[in-house]
Amino acid sequence: MASTEETKTAQVRIQLTTRYPDIELPDDPGPLLVSTGFRRYALSTLVNNLLQTERPVPFEFLINGQFLRTSIDEFLTANGISAETTLTVEYVRALIPPLHVSSYEHDDWISSVDVLSGSSPAVREAEEVSSGQERILSGGYDGLFRMWNMSNEVIATSNAPDEGGHTLAIKSVKFISPQKIASSSMDRTIRVWDYSEESATLTPTLELYGHKSSVDSIAVHSQSSRILSSSSDRSVGLWTTKKSEAPSAPENLIPKARNKRRKLSHPTPSKTGTQRGPLSLLTGHTDVVSSAIFSPTDHTVGYSASWDHTIRTWDLTTSACVDTRTTAHPLLSLAAMNGANLLAAGTSARHITMIDPRASATTIAAMTLRGHTNGVVSLAADPDSPYGLVSGSHDGTCRVWDIRSVRPGVGEVGGGQVGESVYVIPREILKEKGKSKAPVGGEGLKVFGVCWDKHVGIVSVGEDKRVQVNKAGDIIRT
Structure with missing residues (x-):
């Protein structure tokens, strides 16, 4: 496993996608290089910037049908996925506590x-x-x-x-x-x-x-x-x-x-x-x-x-x-x-x-x-x-x-x-x-x-x- 410093600087290519038209990116930015140290909050900030939202919207992220609950690096390691792979990352609005x-x-x-x-x-x-x-x-x-x-x-x-x-x-x-x-x-x-x-x-x-x-x-x-x-x-x-x-x-x-x-x-x-x-x-x-x-x-x-x-x-x-x-x-x-x-x-x-x-x-x-x-x-x-x-x-x-x-x-x-x-x-x-x-x-x-x-x-x-x-x-x- 990579060290903490290596995790911060390592990058992975991701392709953002969603099934919901009202939060779809206006222009497809194509694959993006992001730090493997990113967690949900950092990815949510990234998507809000791309959407140019007036007020930040909390997002959740799914990779291969699973919610991202760790850093991207930890997810890749736990699931045996190579960092050389282009990840398809689906974003959806986060559930709000009832x-x-x-x-x-x-x-x-x-x-x-x-x-x-x-x-x-x-x-x-x-x-x-x-x-x-x-x-x-x-x-x-x-x-x-x-x-x-x-x-x-x-x-x-x-x-x-x-x-x-x-x-x-x-x-x-x-x-x-x-x-x-x-x-x-x-x-x-x-x-x-x-x-x-x-x-x-x-x-x-x-x-x-x-x-x-x-x-x-x-x-x-x-x-x-x-x-x-x-x-x-x-x-x-x-x-x-x-x-x-x-x-x-x-x-x-x-x-x-x-x-x-x-x-x-x-x-x-x-x-x-x-x-x-x-x-x-x-x-x-x-x-x-x-x-x-x-x-x-x-x-x-x-x-x-x-x-x-x-x-x-x-x-x-x-x-x-x-x-x-x-x-x-x-x-x-x-x-x-x-x-x-x-x-x-x-x-x-x-x-x-x-x-x-x-x-x-x-x-x-x-x-x-x-x-x-x-x-x-x-x-x-x-x-x-x-x-x-x-x-x-x-x-x-x-x-x-x-x-x-x-x-x-x-x-x-x-x-x-x-x-x-x-x-x-x-x-x-x-x-x-x-x-x-x-x-x-x-x-x-x-x-x-x-x-x-x-x-x-x-x-x-x-x-x-x-x-x-x-x-x-x-x-x-x-």
């Missing part, structure tokens, strides 16, 4: 969160959600979910059990459309609700029965009116929100009401007027199914993750499992990263396994993301980038990842690379209590759910009974 915007307080632990904005999947082309009219849904262990506006105000709350609401803790809540919501619960049901913005009311319209245990997560595909559910009964459910298309509910699963005079039991009348069953129940997992999602490119394909260490791919038109990938640990959460053709699976072993679900994939784990100190129970992809991901963990933090920020995975099971988080988002309540970090294991601060919305930001919920909103400042995403 800052705390606001927190909304619940009466109980919060299990799930979803956001409605102009960029949400639940909003179709003919619909609009104006800036400032975004909505946040939060589902609680008190059996209720709440609709919040951006002024920290609850504008609607779901019904109590005697009025058609859930009878046990809510585990998942999702927008189907700006006027329709789905929720699932430990009471083994999924319920569909109509929402009126004018009257700020939530009306239960459909009760879905089929699971024999807690329904721990749901995913919706608004255009096809389909719902996927995962349950601790080891099955995945496929449902429709259209009453006319849904089969009858299984009578043995509908709660019974007892006639005291005749000592007879009969199905409890629905408070919503409609009880329906699943289009199909997908079986094959041998333990709790923690998460089920639709493929982002084909709603007839679904993926499920389970405590049985597997991710299964389902053909939803035939209810057949077409692929099974087995990992080393129980899986607690799942998210799809569309542009990267990867599935992110949160594990009980405190890391995230990145899996290529395509049949042509030669390895199971393409990458491992490490940094959490407890189970990773919630994941959400960056809505603006194929490389970004946010995770929520029982360690009391969320972490923001860029899967281009990697290092060789020495000693990793199955090989692959190791990614490290770009930012850590602590629970804001820690600052209020004058503490710098969460207790070991995250006791009292466990994150149960996280959502990433282009307009609202990163919204997380958990054991601290708070909906916490974090958002980057004035930034044009890469």
